[in-house]
Amino acid sequence: MKYFSTNDRTHTVSLQEAVIQGLAPDQGLYMPESIPVLSPSLIQRMREMSFREIGYEVIAALFSEDLSVEQIRDLVDHTLQFDAPLVQIEEHVFSLELFHGPTLAFKDFGARFCSKLMSLLLDKQQVKVLVATSGDTGSAVANGFFGVEGVEVVILYPSGKVSELQEKQFTTLGGNVTALEVDGVFDDCQRMVKEAFLDPALKGKMLLTSANSINIARWIPQCLYYFYAVSRLPEGHGKIAFSVPSGNFGNIAAGMLAERAGLPIEVFVAATNVNKVVPAYLEGHPFAPKPSIQTISNSMDVGNPSNFYRLLALYGGDEAMLRDKVKGYFYSDSQTSEAMKAVRKSTGYTMDPHGAVAYLGLKDFMASQEEPYEGIFLETAHPGKFRDVVEETLDESLDMPSRLMDFMKGEKKSIPIANDYQAFREFLLQSV
Known part of the structure; x- marks a missing residue:
């Protein structure tokens, strides 16, 4: 399967290139060149299938040209654990x-799939995953990629514009996860990430990718x-x-x-x-x-x-x-x-x-x-x-899940950064 840029259908890449690049060089988003159509009879039979069994069928239809049956099952099993x-x-x-x-948000599905697929495709390469978040993406990606070998996660989030609990979920992990607290709004964070992907000086020194929804994985x-x-x-x-x-x-x-x-x-x-x-x-x-x-x-x-x-x-x-x-x-x-x-x-x-x-x-x-x-x-x-x-x-108290409250016990660790691409660029270069 080839993947084309939304800005230029003639620009196509492999699955590995699409996942590792995240964003096309022309700033377009990657899309599958063709979308397989599942039969009505298969969709009807899904009534009798488990969530994972449905996952095997759908992911096989989309990725069987690039991944083995065993890899597809591993991906789905790793993703659909809830x-x-x-x-x-x-x-x-x-x-x-x-x-x-x-992390009690829908992005857990995509983040777990993305981290597993990247680990299959990286082939021992070292990669920086850049993520802009307005809340839940940061927590899902941080927890989905935490401890994944060969991956460093950098999360940009708007200061004072995410809930305390969301912030705790991605600022308390440490390890291979770094949180940058941006003096701006989410769109500023997203802009800075996109600029980094297009910066030739950075591309020559490090392998960058994204785990935002711009990434097909x-x-x-x-x-x-x-x-x-x-x-x-x-x-x-x-x-x-x-x-x-x-x-x-x-x-x-x-x-x-x-x-x-x-x-x-x-x-x-x-x-x-x-x-x-x-x-x-x-x-x-x-x-x-x-x-x-x-x-x-x-x-x-x-x-x-x-x-x-x-x-x-x-x-x-x-x-x-x-x-x-x-x-x-x-x-x-x-x-x-x-x-x-x-x-x-x-x-x-x-x-x-x-x-x-x-x-x-x-x-x-x-x-x-x-x-x-x-x-x-x-x-x-x-x-x-x-x-x-x-x-x-x-006007009532919520019954809070224990795993949410566990996040609140951690110590926030974030790095304040200006709403300025050059400041972000310098941070990335210093981290090489």
Whole structure:
């Protein structure tokens, strides 16, 4: 399988090159040259399969040209060591809980797959993994790569704009994980990482790659839980709508990859906070990145989502088709808080702020349709990861998982750095 750049389809590379480079030289994102389509009969049989068995089938379809059967099984076994239960909270409304991994966020799936695949492809090379995070990516990647031989992880995060618990999850590990606390916003962190990939002076001295969703090794495996969720819907269900809380838009792009591979999803809801660049585009406006705005759903505080161009590529650049398949909604902090309170009161279910945004988008979409849908919204992080916001909103104490509280006991170790690429560049050069 070859992988092309979203900026130039004629630029293609191997799986190893795509994973290790992370970002194409022209700043495009890599995409598989072709997407295999699974048969309807196989998708139907997934109802009888375990999560791992589904994973073997999907990953084999995508990677069998480059990896052996044993490698594929190792990858899936390493990745899918925890469940992603589908929980019904209202009639026709289900929460897909993606927070049962080690850092209690959906990015555990992609981070574990990415670290294992890199270890298979590195062939004893030494690599620096650069990561920009608005919260959960940093914790998932830090824990997924912690102690992996031949890999040094450098995490850039915006000072004061991630929750204390998220920060503790990637600043207390030490070892091969270094956290840089940037005086800026997430988009600044992402920009600095991209500049490093394109810096010829750095390329001559070190091997750089990324474990953000711009890397196919982080992005592609997220399609697995879409297949799993559909397989767990009640038999005889109607049309399916997925609502995805969206910041950098990698998660929804992975769902669209699953749909392109044959999964019967009728529509996607791109639900965001007031950082509404993509919802505005879906309403017919030009794609116009803007400075991000801080909200209580901070993992979605992204004003220039990198994966937007993957959305277009998945539909062959057809903007009309993309706008028909994906519906955009955005919500204020007050609307998010009200949804958290209302659902807690009516159903007893506790949502984190990101899941609440996705729930609102799903409900608004379903209310606009004449025919019934089975709606699935993604609950991407445990509410405890946003404890202060959730407890203040609900006016009650959360029962915190012990593994979350264990992170809080660690000592924060981070290096303050200016919102300036030259400062980041100097740090990388000094670390050689």
